[in-house]
C-alpha cells in the first residue's frame with residue numbers, strides 16, 4: 001500500500017445533554033433548541049483514525065449523516081486534522097432507526113471510496129444503541145473489532161485489544177476492517193493552533209470550504225429512499241414514559257469543612273453498625 | 278375499535294406467533310448469567326403466546342451446558358459444536374446463527390441476546406442480515422397488541438395482536454421508551470445484564486437437545502483471536518462482602534488504595550473494589566473490578582471514592598443497600614443514584630472518615646473529634 005491507508009471515521013452530532021437548553025419537561029429533546037456537539041464517544045474514534053494516519057500513513061475522511069448543522073462537527077474534525085469530510089443530509093432520512101442509518105451510511109461510504117479502515121464510536125449519547133457500527137460492517141461484509149481499546153498495524157494485519165466480560169481479547173484481523181473504539185482508548189488530543197486557524201479561514205470562504213466538506217444526498221449516493229427514513233426503519237418508538245432521574249434523592253453534603261461533612265454522614269447512615277468490634 | 282373494519286385490516290400475518298429464541302452465551306465454557314436471565318424473561322413471553330422457548334448455544338465441548346439450559350426453562354436447545362467456535366468471534370458465530378435461522382420453516386417470533394460485549398457485537402449483524410428491527414439494552418420485555426395508524430405506508434395500517442414490547446431506558450435513564458418492530462419476525466432485542474430474573478433451576482425439567490450443523494467459509498476466518506484473558510473469577514470475595522469500599526480515577530494514583538484498605542479494615546466483612554479505568558491503569562488487579570465487565574455486587578454499604586458513576590460501573594453496584602459517594606464534582610453522575618453524596622477531595626474525606634471511625638471505636642465518639650457546631 002504505497003499510497004497509505006484509506007481511513008474513514010464516522011461521526012454523529014448529538015444534543016448536548018449537559019446543557020439544559022432544549023430539554024423538554026417530559027425528558028425528550030427539542031432538537032431545534034438544544035445545543036449540539038460531537039458525540040463524545042466519537043472523539044475516541046477520531047483520535048484512533050488520526051493515530052492510524054500518523055503512525056502508518058494515509059488519509060482520513062470524516063463521514064456524518066444528519067441535518068445541515070452537522071457540518072459543525074465536520075469542521076471540528078477538520079480542525080483536528082482529518083483531510084476531508086462528507087455530510088449526508090436529506091429530509092427523507094428523518095426518523096431512521098439503526099438499520100436505516102447503517103444502510104444510508106453504507107451507501108455513503110461506497111460513494112466516498114474503498115476504505116482500509118472504518119472507525120466508529122462505541123455508541124452515541126442520544127440513541128445509545130451501539131448498533132450502527134456492526135450493522136455497517138455487515139452491509140460492507142467486513143470483519144469487525146468492537147469495544148477496541150488499542151490497536152497497532154503490521155502489514156495488512158491489525159492487532160487489536162477488545163474488552164470482554166471479566167477481561168479482554170487480543171485479536172488479529174485482515175483489512176479492510178471496521179473498528180468501534182472504546183472510551184478507554186486515548187482521549188482526543190487538542191487541536192493544533194495551525195489546524196484551527198486554517199479551518200477558521202476556510203469556513204469564511206464557501207467555495208473553498210466545498211473542496212473539503214462535501215454535502216451529498218440520497219440520490220447522489222444512490223441509496224433507495226424506501227430503505228431509509230421512517231419507511232426503511234423496522235423499529236418504531238411506540239411510547240415513552242418519564243421515569244424521572246433515577247434515584248434522584250441523593251442527600252448532598254457540601255459546603256462545610258470536611259470533618260463536619262463526614263460527621264454528618266457517619267451519623268445519618270449509622271456507619272458504626274458496619275464496624276468491626 | 279371494531280366499528281370500522283376498513284381501517285382495521287388484519288395484519289397479524291406480519292408477525293404471527295412463533296418460537297421465542299434465546300441466543301446463549303458462554304466464555305471459555307463458562308455459561309454467562311445473562312443467558313439464564315434471558316431464559317427467565319423468554320419463558321414468560323413464550324408462555325404468554327403459548328409457544329415454545331428455544332435456545333441456541335455455540336461453542337466446543339459444552340459438557341452439561343445444554344442440559345442446564347433446559348433446567349432453566351428452555352424446551353429445546355440447539356447446539357453448534359466445533360473447535361472453531363471455542364472462543365467467540367463475530368463472523369463464525371454470525372454464520373452459524375444466520376444459517377440456523379435460514380434453515381427454519383418459519384422465523385422465530387422473538388430473538389433475544391444479552392447486551393454484553395458479545396451480544397452487542399453479534400445481534401446487530403444478525404438483524405442487519407435479516408433486515409429486521411433490533412432494540413438495544415432493554416430492561417423490560419412483554420408481548421402485547423399494537424395499533425398502527427400512521428398513513429406513511431397504508432399497507433401497514435391495522436392491529437398487530439402479538440408484538441414484542443422492548444422497553445429501554447433512554448436519555449440518561451430519564452425516559453423509558455417502548456420500541457416495537459412489528460413488521461416482521463424475528464423481532465429482536467438485547468437485554469441489560471443483571472436485570473431479568475432467571476427461573477429456579479429444575480433438575481427434573483425435560484427438553485430436547487438438537488445438534489445443528491456448522492458450515493464455516495474461508496471468509497469467516499479473516500479475524501483470529503490470539504488470546505482471551507479472563508481474570509475476574511480468582512480470589513477476592515467481592516460478592517459476599519457486606520461493605521465495599523471502591524476507588525476510581527479520582528484517587529489520583531495507586532497509593533489511594535492504601536487509604537481505602539485502611540478504611541475497609543474498619544468494617545466487618547469488607548472488601549476493596551475499583552472502577553475499570555483504574556484496573557486498566559494497573560492501579561489494582563482485575564479481580565477488584567465492579568461493573569458490567571467486572572463483578573455485580575450487592576453489599577449493605579458501598580462507598581465510592583473518586584468514581585464518576587458511568588453506566589457500566591453503575592449496573593454492577595446500584596442495588597447496594599446504602600451508597601455513599603465522594604466526589605469533588607457536585608455534578609458528577611454518581612450523585613444521581615447515590616444515597617449520600619460528599620462533595621470534596623476523596624483522599625481527605627477518606628482520611629477523615631478513618632479518623633472518626635477509629636474515634637468511635639475507641640469510645641471517644643465523633644463529637645469529641647469534631648467538636649460541636
Ligand SMILES: Cc1cc2nc3c(=O)[nH]c(=O)nc-3n(C[C@H](O)[C@H](O)[C@H](O)COP(=O)(O)OP(=O)(O)OC[C@H]3O[C@@H](n4cnc5c(N)ncnc54)[C@H](O)[C@@H]3O)c2cc1C
Nearest residue numbers: 065097098120121123124127128129130131132412413447
Ligand atoms: C431514545 C431512543 C432510542 C432508540 N432506540 C433504538 C433501538 O433500540 N433500535 C434502533 O434500531 N434504533 C433506535 N433508535 C434510533 C437510533 O438512535 C438512530 O437510528 C440513530 O440514527 C443511530 O443510532 P445510535 O444513535 O444509537 O448510534 P450508535 O449505534 O450508538 O452509534 C455508534 C456509532 O455509529 C456511528 N454513527 C451512528 N449514527 C451516525 C450518523 N448519523 N452519522 C455518522 N455516524 C454515525 C458513530 O460512529 C457512532 O459512534 C433510538 C433513538 C432514540 C432517540
Ligand SMILES: Cc1cc2nc3c(=O)[nH]c(=O)nc-3n(C[C@H](O)[C@H](O)[C@H](O)COP(=O)(O)OP(=O)(O)OC[C@H]3O[C@@H](n4cnc5c(N)ncnc54)[C@H](O)[C@@H]3O)c2cc1C
Nearest residue numbers: 525526527552553554568569570571583584585590605623
Ligand atoms: C464495554 C465497556 C465495559 C465497561 N465495564 C466497566 C466495568 O465493569 N466497571 C467500570 O467501573 N467501568 C467500566 N467501563 C468504563 C466506564 O465507562 C468508565 O470509563 C469508568 O467506570 C470510569 O472510571 P472512573 O469513575 O474511575 O473514572 P472517571 O470517569 O475518570 O471519574 C473520575 C471521577 O473522580 C472525580 N475526582 C477527580 N479527582 C477527585 C478528587 N481529588 N476527589 C474526589 N473526586 C475526584 C471526578 O470528578 C470524576 O467524577 C466499561 C466501559 C466499556 C466501554
